[in-house]
Amino acid sequence: MQGFEEVLGHEEIIRHLQNAVAMNKVSHSYIFAGETGSGKKLLANLFAMTLQCEKRGIEPCLECASCKKALSKNQPDIINVTHEKPNTISIEDIREQVIGDIQIKPYASPYKIYIINDAEKLTVQAQNALLKTIEEPPSYGVVMLLANNVSALLPTILSRCVVLNLKAVGDNLIKTYLMERLHIPDYQADMCVSFAQGNVGKAEQIASSEEFNEMTESALKILRHAEEMELNDLIDTIKSLTQEKNTIYEYLDLFLLWFRDVLLFKATREVDSLVFRQEINYIKERARKSSYEGLETIINAVETAKVRLNANVNFELVMELLFLTIREN
Incomplete structure (x- = not known):
């Protein structure tokens, strides 16, 4: 203390x-x-x-x-x-x-x-x-x-x-703290900060969570291959996510961060301000395939999915609609 x-x-x-x-x-x-x-x-x-x-x-x-x-x-x-x-x-x-x-x-x-x-x-x-x-x-x-x-x-x-x-704490303060106190590498600190949205406790928890790293990896796997996967494979993926219903909001937040990165890269062609810098090849590819409107549509669809899940709409249905939007755009 x-x-x-x-x-x-x-x-x-x-x-x-x-x-x-x-x-x-x-x-x-x-x-x-x-x-x-x-x-x-x-x-x-x-x-x-x-x-x-x-x-x-x-x-x-x-x-x-x-x-x-x-x-x-x-x-x-x-x-x-x-x-x-x-x-x-x-x-x-x-x-x-x-x-x-x-x-x-x-x-x-x-x-x-x-x-x-x-x-x-x-x-x-x-x-x-x-x-x-x-x-x-x-x-x-x-x-x-x-x-x-x-x-x-x-x-x-x-x-x-x-x-x-209590207001949100500045991102730079939290990033410095994570890197100096918890010895988190630069890009990982960025991700924790983006995810924590000014909440120091949340940033610390994410930084030291093995589970969160695994979740990030499985979310990225879905995002990298969403458009080439068959719909029934996506449904299976959704089912495996269903077993982790309590973490579904974190998955959706990861999806949001990733698509915001794609949109940012498409607009600026800059890598430094991306959260998922290490994913640059996939981000580049996605930015090439999707239009600005398409990316906005996907980001809105992720937000809508969160609202629907909160309102207890059928889980599989919500996720199916989301993945279809991701594929179509």
């Missing part, structure tokens, strides 16, 4: 949190909003550690007893709220771990901090129960809600909290 200065991006949020500490204007309730992997947990934990740090600075010192306990997840006044049911945080969870507990003064810290991860899973009853605590907290109480999807939270909750929206 590191201090705030090591965090990639999110400078505005960090400035806001550090100012709140420096000026002694810490709010009783915060919402950290952003998709999985965007850094919500990291920022909330660093903020919690800073608030409890014995040095009373605007960074956690990582040396004092409180910081050390927090690092080993044993700081008794930083409470991570847990839930039994995978997709629900119930009113019982909130009553037991927050409402009943917050009345007891902190053991040895200035604050008592509650971190509720996956806050979008709070039931309406749980949110209403929490609302009272957020509206009338004890002076030492701080509640941090970490949410992938703030629209699942009640307007009354949103209006009582300081909402911090």
